[in-house]
Amino acid sequence: MLFRSLAVVSALLVAPSVLAQDVDLKAQVAAYVQPSNEARTAVVVEQLRAAGFEPTVETFTGGTARSGPMEGRNVVVTIGDGPREILMTAHYDAVKLRDGTMAAGVVDNAASVVGMIEAAKILKTKTLTHRVRLILLDQEELGLIGARKWIEAHGLTNVAAVVNSDVAGYGDTLMYGQNNGDQSAGITRAVRELCAERAMNCVGYPVYPPSDDRAFSAAAAPVVSLGFQDHIGAHQMWLAFNGGQTNGLAEGFVPKVFATIHTANDNMDQIDPATVRMAGEVYAALVEKLDRQLTE
């Protein structure tokens, strides 16, 4: 106990800015707890402006057969310049729960959005040969609609790589999907190099749950989908998706992450700002690595 409080005191003396940053990132994620996706759009725009960017809101007509036409809003910023682009994507919309209220949608996916904004802040200070476009997407939860509409509007001719993040609220283990086609093998390799260089826990999934990455891989773009969770949970999820009939998980067992997202449990109690900071650093480092490798 004493050691602990001493450690806290010395941490306060040595690194007040780090602690302040913790509080800040948690507050940044909490800001997305809103009664509508439209209100979440306003938070994205506000946070990007506060980070020194000039975001563009690209509206589209989305919605499903069930919902009817619904206006959607992708929020975009660009960093640097160059003939080829690296896209960074994360959806900011949340699902509506069965009782008709909005999920807080912080693990899925406000934490990724805040992580991506942190990554963009880091990348802004670097000299890159690619233009980096951060696209915070709407209507993922309705069926990857924001991503599809973005591709329809812009095409992918000059896109060298796409880095997507979905579910990154807690845990120290980076997850990456390996089911985005042969054109994505180079990005997967770069992720693995990064895991080794940073001596970071990583789990690759031959079968990985879909996110906006699928809209890009369907259009033949090189893409990886990333996320974070706890180490055990990451392995349980691996078994659930890749272990087949004899995966060894108890009958009826649901990995924590799936008992969390799209439920009332996806709330601020789950959010660890250390994960959000790590996500920002790792995503920035991956984009830097891809920028170098795709230039060589």
Ligand SMILES: [Zn+2]
């Ligand atoms: Zn999601």
